[in-house]
Amino acid sequence: MPETLNLTCIVCPRGCRLTVVKDGDAVSVSGHACPRGEAYGRQEAVCPLRSLTTTVRADGGARPRLAVRSSADLPLSRLLDAMAALDGVVVRAPVRAGDVVARDILGLGVDMLATDNLEEARHE
Numbered sequence: 001m002p003e004t005l006n007l008t009c010i011v012c013p014r015g016c017r018l019t020v021v022k023d024g025d026a027v028s029v030s031g032h033a034c035p036r037g038e039a040y041g042r043q044e045a046v047c048p049l050r051s052l053t054t055t056v057r058a059d060g061g062a063r064p065r066l067a068v069r070s071s072a073d074l075p076l077s078r079l080l081d082a083m084a085a086l087d088g089v090v091v092r093a094p095v096r097a098g099d100v101v102a103r104d105i106l107g108l109g110v111d112m113l114a115t116d117n118l119e120e121a122r123h124e
């Protein structure tokens with residue numbers, strides 16, 4: 001029994017309305033104005049991916065938490081697991097934007113990177 005998904009392509013601001021039909025292993029996409037939209041529709045039908053932005057705890061810093069993002073998209077189905085794994089991560093200030101704060105999260109080949117600088121707390 002074919003399954004139909006109606007999606008808005010989020011790859012660029014044009015926001016094309018996609019119709020994705022999945023029938024077993026066969027996937028067809030319509031409504032896309034470019035190949036990137038077709039690829040997005042196929043990916044959504046097979047294994048939706050999302051980037052992860054969140055914060056982790058920070059020790060010795062001017063702020064108690066540090067903003068981080070994934071170096072690449074993760075399977076949507078694993079985002080909550082990734083958040084749980086990051087719960088145990090504590091970075092030590094100072095940290096620079098772009099520093100890796102967690103490697104190969106869940107063994108998915110994606111790192112978590114700092115998106116901000118974190119200076120050491122000043123002790124006066």
Ligand code: SF4
Pocket residue numbers: 009010011012013014015016031032033034035036037038
């Ligand atoms: S299909 Fe292409 S043009 Fe349309 S929103 Fe997606 S990326 Fe943009």
